[in-house]
Structures are given as C-alpha cells and as structure tokens.
Amino acid sequence: MTTIKLHNTRTRRKEVFEPIDANNVRMYVCGPTVYDRAHIGNARPVVVFDVLYRLLRHIYGVEHVTYVRNFTDVDDKINARAAESGRQIGEITEETIRWYLDDMSALGSIEPNAMPRATQYIPQMVAMIEKLISDEFAYEGNGHVLFRVRKYSDYGALSGRSVDDMIAGARVEVAPYKEDPMDFVLWKPSRDDQPGWGSPWGRGRPGWHIECSAMSLELLGSSFDIHGGGNDLMFPHHENEVAQSCCAYPESEFARYWLHNEMLQVEGKKMSKSLGNFFTVRDLLDQGIPGEVIRFVFLSTHYGKPMDWTAKKAGEAEATLRKWRKSTDGCAPSAIIPTGIVAAIADDLNTAGAITELHRLANAGNTEELLAGALMLGLLEDNHGEWARGADLSGFEALLADARAHAMKSKNFSEVDRLKAAFVEAGVEVRMSKSGVELLPAAGFDASKLESLL
Template structure:
C-alpha cells in the first residue's frame, strides 16, 4: 500500500499517515460562512482537500473515506447582510450555499460525503456546552456561556502560543461577563430580530467555534484522522475547537493530523478590495477563465506555500491543458495511475511535483497514463472539458509552416509576419523552431479573429 506522508501542523513536522481505522478514514474541513460569493482564496482549501480526498480514496478505497465539510449558516455577518438587504436569512443562506456548490463544482471539486449546516446541529451544540459547564470548563453569565481558556492546560499548543503571549499580542474582547479576557463565547443571547433557539441560558445562538466541534463529534466521533482548513483559521478557530472538544470528550484526541493551506495572492499582492484585485470564483469564471484552468493554477503551487494568481500563470495553464486534451482525445485512461504521480501526491500532497510528472508523461506521448494521472487530480475530466472543445489549429499550423518554407526560399517573410500577427491577436501562442510550428490556443482565444486567414 502507498505510504502517505503529511505535514502535521500539530507537531510541525512531516509524518507518516496512519489512519485510526483504514476501513473508514475520516476528514473534516472547515467550510464557508454563507452570506456572499466565495472569493478565490476561499476556493484554495476546497481544491487542496478535494485532491487529498481523491488520494485517500485511491489508497484506501472509494467506500472507505468519510469527508465532511460544513456550512456556517448562523453568523453575525449573515444577520448584517439580511438587515441591510431586507431579505430573509433563510433566503440568503440558501442562495449563497448553492452558489458555493455551483462555483466549486466548476473547479472540479467533488461534493464531500456530508455537508452539515450549523443550524441543523443546535441541540448537539447545547448538549456539548452543558457538559463543558458541568465539568468546570465553561460558565454562564448574563445569557452568555464562555469557555475557561486557562482551564485547558494545552491551550495554544496547536498555534504554538502561550495564553499570556496571545493577550499581549492580540486584541481580545474585554466584557463584563468574562472571567478572563481570553475566554471565548460558546453561546450568546439573541434579541427578537435575530435568529435564536431556546436553551438553558435563554433564547440565543451559538458562538462560531462550537459548531465544528459538535458536528465533527456527531459525524466522525471523538477521534478522527484529519482536520483541514486555511492557516488563517489556526488561531483562534482551530485552537478553540481543540480546547472545547478535548474537554468535552477527553476519551478522544479530536483530530490526529492537522493540515493548513497557505494564503493566496493576486499578481504578487495580498488580495484586497482596496487594491482592486479582489476576485470571487464567479468573477473569474465570468471573465472567461475556465474552472479547469483555475484549478490547474491552484495545484501548480504546494498547498503549504503562498499561491500567486497571475494572468500569465492562467495563460500557461490554459495552453498546457489544451495541449493535453488534444493528446488524450479519444484515449481511454490507463487502469492504474502512474506510480510517480501517486508518489508525488503521497509526499505531503505535492501537487506541483505531480504536475511535473504529468508534463513528463505528455512529453513521452503516454496519453493513457497522462489521462489517468490528471483525472486523479481532478483534471482532464469530461465534465470540465467543454471550454476546450472545437479548437483545432492544425490547418493554421500547416499554413504557417508552408508559408515559412516558401519564405526561406524567397527571403520575403512578410506573409509569415502577417499570419503570425493574426494568430497572436486571436489569442494563439505561436512557437516556431527548427523542428516545426506549434500553435497553442491561449487565454482569451477568439476563433472569429482567424476568419479569412485560410
């Protein structure tokens, strides 16, 4: 069996992955808060953990993996969006949840096995909070329930910080109902105009962190294999999850392996609305970037490194995918995935290394193994291929090659330059060498601009 190694954020080192139960490998990934379109930074963990899900199923079997990703559908941001828009919370969360699923499907991401919504698990959250209070890890005051951070001796181990350092280096909410500034909210009161549920502490709603602990326990148990998300969630969200889960269920270890993806930049800068470089996934799709191209760019960088989205990378990805799709057209994938591709992915999800192996297979003309390896990574699928159909540049390659051959004899290259210019303006990458002519449809390819050229 393939040995998988993963960089465990908890131990800060790469470790051999050993599942608790090889017949049911369990993974939980923090999902979106559904109040707006997902931006491209939100999409990175979806693609990263989609590939990990595919790898786990390849190694342990399709029916031996349980992948859970939640939807946060109770949150102050959602409440604010409802208040400013005049629309109901249910309408907003229902619409944005479907937007998210549609946009992630456009990137080739499979739906997880379970996609729980926070509002479906309020009773389980209340039950967990009651146990934390009974065991002395939480307290109720003024309609709030808070977790006693200093009661959990290992608080800060995941993010590598001490409680005192956190207080000194961060803005923490000081409130009269808190025993300690670092204590965090498990339950808070709701006014009549806000979503609320009956509880032993009055009508209210859960804090952000308790939902993932309650849902992961209900669906995966007190101990499970992998917990993933962006590294911006390591503190406080994941740190708080660990604390409340381990205190509520000391019989378990919560998540054994923690994986965190790095953040995303745009053209070398942090994505920001103020810089005008803020894009949702739908923005890119509407601008003509195929979902498969977006996915390829994401996978070209290791998940543990910052990823830079650039127009140049997108153009290169599109050209590569067009070439690969041409090579594999009409070909059936091999029955097994090339060991070099699997090994790269098994080495801490080295997607960039796996893509290098796909380039090698393409260069060798091994279409069947190229297709099998690419499809394991969610590339070259039939579902994502509509954008690349109908692009056959072979006639233009012959035209340019013949024209260049005549020009070599006459020393008049004006026709060569004219054809080359027309191709470039139509969005075609022109490669000419001693070996011949190669044309690749690049980003923004417009076949109508080639009319009359043949």
C-alpha cells in the first residue's frame, strides 16, 4: 500500500499517515459562513482537500473514507446581511449554499460525504456545553457560557502560542461576565430579532467554535484522523475546537493530523476590495476563465506555500489544458494511475510535483497515462471540458496547409505570414513542421477573431 506523508501542524513535522481505522478513514474540513459568494481564497482549501479526499479514496477505497465539510449558517455576519438587505436569514443561507456548491463543482471538486449545517446540530452543541459546565471547564455569566481557557493546560499547542503572549499581542474582548480576557464564548443570548434556540441558559445561539466540535463528534466520533482548513483558522478557531473537544472528552485524540493551507494573493498582493483585486470564484467564471483552469493554477503551488493568482498563470494553465485535452481526445485512461503521480500526491500533497510529472507524460506522448494521472488530480474530466470543445481548428489547419503548399511553389509566403499573424492575434499557437501544420488554442484564445479568415 502507498505510504502517505502529511505535514502535521500539531507536531510541526511531516509524518506517515496511519489512520485510526483503515476501514473508516475520517476527515473534517471547516466550510464557509454562508452570507455571500465564496472568493478565490475560500476556494483554495476546497481544492486542496478534494485532492486529499481523492487520494484517500484511491488508497483505502471509496466506501472506507468519510469526508465532512460544514456550513456555518448561524453567525452575526449573516444576521447583519439580513438586516441590511431586508431578506430572511433562511433565504440568504439557502441561496448562498447553492451558490457555493455550484461554484465548487465548477472547480471539479467532489462533494463530501456529509455537509452538515450548524443549525441542524444545536441540541448536540447544548449537550456538549452542559458537559463542559459540569466538568468545570465552562461557566455561565449574564446569559453567556464561556470556556475557561487557563483550565486547559495544552491551550496554544496547536498554534504554538502561550496564553500570556496571546493576551499581549491580540485583541481580546473584555467583558464583565468573563473570568479571564481569553475565555471564549460557547453560547450567547439572542434578542427577539436574532435567531435563537431554547437552552438551560435562556434563549440564545451558539458561539462559532462549538459548532465544529459538536458536528465532528456526531458524524465522525470523538477521535478522527484529519482536520483541515486555511491557516487563518488555526487561531482562534481550531485552537478553541481542540480545547473544548479534548476537555469534553479527555479520553479522545480529537483530530490526529492537522493540515492548514497557506493564503492566496492576487498579482503579488494581498487580496483586498480596496486594492481592486478581490475576486469571487463566480467573478472569474463569468469572465470566461474555466473552473478547470482555476483548479490547475491552485494545484501548481504546494498547499503549504502562499499562492499567487495571476492572469499570466491562468493563461498558461489554459494553454496547457487545451493541449492535453486535444492529445487525449478519444483515448481511455490507463487502468493503473502512474506511480509518479500517486507518489507525488502522497508526499504531503505535492500537487506541483504531480503536474510536473503530467508534463513529462505529455511530452513523452503517454496519453493514456497522462489522462489517468490528470483525472487523479481532478483535471481533464469529461464533464468539465465543455469550455475546450469549441476549439476545433482543423478547418483553419487545412487553410494554412494549403497556403503553405502554394507558397512553396510560388516562393511567395506573404499569405502564409498573413494567416500566421491572424492566428497569433486570435491567441492560437502555430506549429509548422515537415510533417504538417498544427494549430493549438493558447492563452487568450478568441475564436471570433478567426471568423473573417474563412
């Protein structure tokens, strides 16, 4: 069996992955808060953990892997969006979840086995909070329930911070009902105009962190294999998850391996609305950038490194995928995924290395292995290739071949040069050799610019 190695945030080193139960491999990834479109930074962990999901299914079997990714559908940001828009909260969350699933599907991601919504697990959250109170890890104050951070001696181990350093370097909420500034909210009261549920502490709603602990417990058990998300969630969200889960169930490991992807930049700068470089996935799709191209750009950088989205990278990815789709058109993938592809992905999700291997297979003309390896990465899938199917340039190849044949006789190559210039202007790569003429759509391909040539 292939050995998987993953960089475990908890231990700060790359480790051999050994599941708790090889017949029941379990992974939890923090999903979105559903009040608006997912931006491209939100999409990076989806693609990263989709590749890991594919690898686990390949090695352990589809029926032996469970992947859970949640939706946070109760949150102050959602409340604010409802207040400013005049729309119902349920209407906003339903619409946003549908947007999210459509956009992530466009990126070629497989849906997880379970996609729980926080509002479906309020009783489980209340039960966990009650247990934390009974064991004196939490306390009630002014309608709030708070977790006693200093009572958990390992607090800060995941993010590598001490509690005192956190207080000195972070903005923490100081409130009269808190015993300690670092204590975080498990439950808070709701006004009449806010979503709320009955509880032993009055009508209210859960804090952000408790939802993932309760849902992972319910769906994966008190100990499971992998917990993932962006590194912006490491503190406080994941740190707080570890604390409350391990205190509620001290005999458990909670998550054995923690994976965090680095953040995304745009053209070398932090993505920001004020800089005008803020894009949602839907923005890019509506601009005509195929989801498969977005996925390729994401996978070209290791998940543990900052990723820079650039128009140049997108253009290069589009050109590469067009070539690979043309070369594999009509062929079936090899029955066995190339070992170089599997080995690269199994080495801490080295997707950049896997893409390098795909280039090698393409250059060697191993189309069946190229297709099998690409499919392992979620690329060249037939149901995501419609964008490349409208680029049949065979008629233009015949036109250029005929012009070249006449030029060879007349020694006048002006028409050939004119056609080549028109093709390049339309974003077509022109390849001419003794064996013939080949036209390949490249970055910025625009078929409308070729209409006048026929």
